[in-house]
Amino acid sequence: MDPQIEVLDLGASRLFRVKPGRPSFAAEVAEVWAYRELLFFLVWRDVKLRYKQTVLGALWAILQPFVAMVIFTIIFHRFAGIKAEYHVPYPLFAFAGMLPWLYFASCLTQSSTSIVGNSALVTKVFFPRLIIPLASVVGPLIDFFLAFVVLVGMFLWYGRIPHWHVIVTPFFLALALLTALGVGLWLSALNVRYRDVPYVIPFLTQIWFFATPVVYGLESVPLKWRSIMALNPMTGVIDGFRWAVLGRGVPHYHVFAISAVVSILITISGLWYFKRVERHFADVI
Secondary structure, X not given: OOOEEEXXXXXXXXXXXXXXXXXXXXXXXXXXXXXXXXXXXXXXXXXXXXXXXXXXXXXXXHHHHXXXXXXXXXXXXXXXXXXXXXXXXXXXXXXXXXHHHHHHHHHHHHHHOHHHHOHHHXXXXXXXXXXXXXXXXXXXXXXXXXXXXXXXXXXXXXXXXXXXXXXXXXXXXXXXXXXXXXXXXXXXXXXHHOOOHHHHHHHHHHHHHHOOOOOOOHHHXXXXXXXXXXXXXXHHHHHHHHHHHHOOOXXXXXXXXXXXHHHHHHHHHHHHHHHHHHHHHHHHX
């Protein structure tokens, strides 16, 4: 961070006032990297606390998407008649959509209260505050990878193999992480001043879920509405992740592009707002 020097002309004498300058993006990244051990510690702490004194432990990461897949298959496929796309069984179609969505929903829940939940650290220790919401979106990746093993098992159960497009799944996972981080920065910073944010999260998540093609496919949406749905960045994540894993059908490149741009804009705006108000966290919290 380069200092800013302000010169005040007082007639016969001059007064030099040295003020801290605004850190560059590279400096911010370097500062977070310097505290990477703290990031790893916070991630490991959150994972241990999540499954501490639980009977099933980390199996909850597998059980949650599996039970959701069964319920969706019965209600939306059997009763509502929603068909799977890519010519695959509906349970496989639903599970492939649930994985990135549950990761995103978990990130929203954890990141929204991350700053307030770590008030002791924020008020007593100096470190880049950005690390706290960042740890909240990195930790759920462990649950994602555990559940991904079940997806591989489902491929074997149905006698199928993942398509070679699976190599681009890290891109869509990174897009989900970027979206979760951007929204999490907004929510965690707002929650410092407005403590009713946690009450909004379940309502927000529920609306966002039905606005995202999780239980249904994007092909069932009229063509003229797909670009509008792509403004929801999770639309591109879910549709792209399914295409990459299941590997059939024509990829919706315009949906991927629109969702990626919106995700980047959300993250940039979240970083801007978070950095703007973080200096007041210790006073307000």
